[in-house]
Amino acid sequence: xxxxxxxxxxxxxxxxxxxxxxxxxxxxxxxxxxxxxxxxxxxxxxxxxxxxxxxxxxxxxxxxxxxxxxxxxxxxxxxxxxxxxxxxxxxxxxxxxxxxxxxxxxxxxxxxxxxxxxxxxxxxxxxxxxxxxxxxxxxxxxxxxxxxxxxxxxxxxxxxxxxxxxxxxxxxxxxxxxxxxxxxxxxxxxxxxxxxxxxxxxxxxxxxxxxxxxxxxxxxxxxxxxxxxxxxxxxxxxxxxxxxxxxxxxxxxxxxxxxxxxxxxxxxxxxxxxxxxxxxxxxxxxxx
Numbered sequence: 001x002x003x004x005x006x007x008x009x010x011x012x013x014x015x016x017x018x019x020x021x022x023x024x025x026x027x028x029x030x031x032x033x034x035x036x037x038x039x040x041x042x043x044x045x046x047x048x049x050x051x052x053x054x055x056x057x058x059x060x061x062x063x064x065x066x067x068x069x070x071x072x073x074x075x076x077x078x079x080x081x082x083x084x085x086x087x088x089x090x091x092x093x094x095x096x097x098x099x100x101x102x103x104x105x106x107x108x109x110x111x112x113x114x115x116x117x118x119x120x121x122x123x124x125x126x127x128x129x130x131x132x133x134x135x136x137x138x139x140x141x142x143x144x145x146x147x148x149x150x151x152x153x154x155x156x157x158x159x160x161x162x163x164x165x166x167x168x169x170x171x172x173x174x175x176x177x178x179x180x181x182x183x184x185x186x187x188x189x190x191x192x193x194x195x196x197x198x199x200x201x202x203x204x205x206x207x208x209x210x211x212x213x214x215x216x217x218x219x220x221x222x223x224x225x226x227x228x229x230x231x232x233x234x235x236x237x238x239x240x241x242x243x244x245x246x247x248x249x250x251x252x253x254x255x256x257x258x259x260x261x262x263x264x265x266x267x268x269x270x271x272x273x274x275x276x277x278x279x280x281x282x283x284x285x286x287x288x
Contacts, residue, residue, distance in 0.1 A: 009073075016041050016074050017081035024078050034078040042074040089157075090150035095142045099126035109142060154248050158233075172200050184234060197234075205231040205248070 020038050023029040029037070075081045082088055095104040102115035102124065113124040130143045158164065177186045184190055184206070190197060197204050211227040231248040 012045070013074060013084070017084050020078060021081050021085060021087065031078055034081075035076060038074055038078070038081065039076050042076070045074065090153040091147050092150055093145060093147045095128060096144050096146050097124060097126050097128060098144050100124045103146075104128065149249070151248070158248075168203075169200065172198065190234075204234040206234050208232050208247075 016038065020029075020034050020041075023037070024031065024034040075084060093106055095106065095109050096102065097104075097113040097115065100113060100115050100117075102113055104110070104113075109128055111127070111129060113126045113128055115124045116122070128143055129140055131138050132141050133139075171185075174185055176191065181187055193204070196202055208230050209227070214226045228249065233247070
């Protein structure tokens, strides 16, 4: 009996979390209203449990044994509900030097960067820590924090999409056009990759980089630059190749960057993405 009650409580919590998270993520319900919804559902469940206990006592006044009805632990925060459903992606975080783009683990962050180009060259010497003003006062934080989603978890999410495997299999039946390039599959660069792109079950991605001004027109004396680096799936439905769900975002860099340094930041940031991607796919024995 206790096992059945525990299972029912777990199913009830999962149902409440699922409907609330769906309303929040898919229907645009705000976080505050989602939290209120879960609190209201929790109160209704408590009311139903207490009403059921009272009804049992009225129908069986001589019953001395109390029915074990544990209260389900309904989260009161939509982010907690997302965590309960294991929907949070696995994020890999590391520190990188803004001068030489060396990578450091969060477990060991020195005060200054000690990377050397060669054994005889001087250490980089760039500061890896800075102080930022927060609501709770000054806080010491890394200068550059690189965060990206774990490639394995993203690949699992990508391949679990309904119908994606059928779209990928169908794309291998495409016959390239010899004269007109309608898509990347018609390009000489694609053909130069050999049999890898035509072998079924092989996934091919393009490395995409775009640095842009999020404020549209540039303001005099100020240059704001944001950069996005991602992988774009090259197999599947042609018209939907660049949809967000079919792109793996490695990272977005934002901040005020002098225009002369934008190219340097692009190269350094791209290097981090490539290293992370290479380390992830090499375990599959893939070609790069």
